[in-house]
Amino acid sequence: MPSFNSFKLNERNLAFIEYNKFVEPTPIQAKVLPKALKGKDIIGISATGTGKTHAFLLPILEQIDTSSDTVQAVITAPTRELALQIYKRLVPITEIDSEVRVKLITGGMEKSKMVESLKNQPHIVIGTPGRIKDLFLTETVLRVDIAKIFVIDEADMTLEFGFLEDVDAICGRMSANLQMMVFSATIPESLQPFLKKYLKTPEIIRIDEVHALSPKIEHVLVACKHLSYENTLLNMIDGFKPYVCLIFANTRVEASRVAQVLRDSGKEVIELHGGLQPRQRKIAMRQLADNEHSYIVCSDIAARGIDIDAVSHVVSLGLPSELEYYIHRAGRCGRAGREGTCFLLYKEEDAKNIEVLRKQGIVFVSKTFKNGEWKTGKAFSEPQRKISKNDLLEKQIAHAITKKKVKVKPGYKKKRKEEVERIKRKQRRQMIQDDIKARQKERAKAKQREKRNGEYDA
Secondary structure, eight states: OOOGGGGTOOHHHHHHHHHTTOOSOOHHHHHHHHHHTTTOOEEEEOOTTSSHHHHHHHHHHHHOOTTSOSOOEEEEOSSHHHHHHHHHHHTTHHHHOTTOOEEEEOTTSOHHHHHHHTTSOOSEEEEOHHHHHIIIIISOOOOGGGOSEEEESSHHHHHHTTOHHHHHHHHTTSOTTOEEEEEESOOOGGGHHHHHHHOSSOEEEEOOOOGGGOTTEEEEEEEOTTSOHHHHHHHHGGGOOOSSEEEEESSHHHHHHHHHHHHHTTOOEEEESTTSOHHHHHHHHHHHHTTOOSEEEEEHHHHTTOOOTTOOEEEEESOOSSTHHHHHHHTTSSOTTOOEEEEEEEOGGGHHHHHHHHHTTOOEEEEEEETTEEEEOOOOOOOOOOOOHHHHHHHHHHHHHHOOOSSOOTTHHHHHHHHHHHHHHHHHHHHHHHHHHHHHHHHHHHHHHHHHHHHHHO
16 A cells, blocks of 8 residues: 555645544545546545545645636535535645635525625635536636536436536536546446546546445344334334444435434434435534434435444345445444444345345344344345246146046047146136225225325315
8 A cells, every 4th residue: 555655745735634644545545646646537436434535635735726816626516515524624724725725615605705705716616516507607706617627526416416417517618628536436327428528538446345344344134024114123223322323214205204203212313314404404414523413314315425433333224226325334334443233124025135235245144132132033035936826827737737647548638628728717717806806905995095085185
């Protein structure tokens, strides 16, 4: 592993590294820095907590010319919280070198004051794509078009939130010699056209997530059986005492519901998902920064990019549709050599995907929390496929055809054919009867729904 000294950084950068008490580069920094310092376009694929923020901040600081009153680098993040987090990481440089100007530009800030402050252009702009685009193209008070470096942090989130069009509008008016650095935990196929449009023979640097496979992380399967995720969680939550526990829900609605259930049970919870109002988001971020509560209920997207220290436990309420997100979830605990536990609350429909994760090398242990103690259950095995009615029919027919015959009598082929037809007729009658019963049940349910809706509307 190279040292920071091997990159021949300027005194300002070395002072910044010393301020942060960095000892040696992380793997992503060690691979990005030599390429970025040469002006190469970069695609960095790395999870949260791997040091990627400083992987792009250090090359930027190396190139800032404080004698020029121009914007020289632009960094975008898909949410104001992520932009603020990057800003807080960089702003100490202004104490090391008071001539470096860094500006945070996001929604939720008073626009008139922001416009006034831009009479003196910053050297580095950090913000959300929409607000930067507004001040650049609509208000024409922010001259980002002459910047030499453009960084897109959490690019897949930028795409998912619909902000890539804003980034495209900005980059389309910038220099053809612009150095682009794109960082993301994943690179979805729908991001490829943008990358091909703006990046010139980029260096692709991938740091694989290793935390989930760490022997210091225990993966525990907890079967929900007939219970909901939140009730299963309530039944087991007193079975561990976390320093910080991240509880992942697959939707913002589910996250909100689980957070409320935990509050009702007396737990103090931080709620973090896309359904929060701006004021609620500010409170949640302040609580995170101050380590106020041990339980954080969140969605994958909201928790991405937010660096939360000392996570001891992770709880997944079912598996996400993208299994890669489970790896990211598990990787949030057990960092810096610590031990961690990742609970997966699962239902029958999760069984196949659990098997996929097992084949990828994740070792699961099945446990239940009962009468105040954890008990290890039987090793997980994928449920056997239920035999369908068609399978039964085929078996019956096969039996009719292959019955052992001691002596072949005249007309046996005709009799065998009649036997097969009899079985098929019986099966068809049964299917019709089952269909009638199903329709009757559906009509009864529909009437009940109409009755409930009528009561609700009244």
